[in-house]
Amino acid sequence: MRTVIQRVSRASVEVDGKVVGKINRGILAFVGIEKGDTDKEIAFMAEKILNLRIFPDDEYRMNLSVKDIGGEILSISQFTLASHIKKGRRPDFTNAEEPGRAEELYETFNELLSHEIKVEKGVFGAMMQIESINDGPVTFIIEKKYNKQ
Numbered sequence: 001m002r003t004v005i006q007r008v009s010r011a012s013v014e015v016d017g018k019v020v021g022k023i024n025r026g027i028l029a030f031v032g033i034e035k036g037d038t039d040k041e042i043a044f045m046a047e048k049i050l051n052l053r054i055f056p057d058d059e060y061r062m063n064l065s066v067k068d069i070g071g072e073i074l075s076i077s078q079f080t081l082a083s084h085i086k087k088g089r090r091p092d093f094t095n096a097e098e099p100g101r102a103e104e105l106y107e108t109f110n111e112l113l114s115h116e117i118k119v120e121k122g123v124f125g126a127m128m129q130i131e132s133i134n135d136g137p138v139t140f141i142i143e144k145k146y147n148k149q
Contacts, residue, residue, distance in 0.1 A: 002082065009134075011028040011133070021122055027049060027073045031078060031106060031109060049066070099124075103125070
């Protein structure tokens with residue numbers, strides 16, 4: 001599982017010209033589900049994003065989480081995060097999870113997040129237009145493969 005998260009002042013997502021998700025201050029999360037991901041990766045990623053201290057405190061140090069600031073999350077499924085670009089010019093998407101299973105895990109991820117804070121989301125598998133105001137800019141890549149050993 002891979003996510004790219006951005007600290008944002010606001011963000012929104014449109015499908016077919018209609019806004020389907022919109023947040024104010026918080027995190028824009030691009031979520032890539034990979035083959036072999038399980039509920040363990042999903043739970044790890046949700047906990048990590050909810051508690052990652054990437055928002056400034058009174059001294060402008062990254063010391064507060066999205067929960068601490070009463071922020072929101074806009075979650076966007078993005079299978080291209082599971083790509084590999086080792087050779088050639090065309091990305092290899094063979095590591096992306098099958099759509100049915102990926103959607104199931106993506107919805108579980110959003111449900112876990114929503115137990116703690118407000119979560120808006122895009123439409124799984126749709127062509128989406130995302131607008132955001134990156135606050136900082138602050139962007140992180142988080143990867144997790146659960147160690148089964």
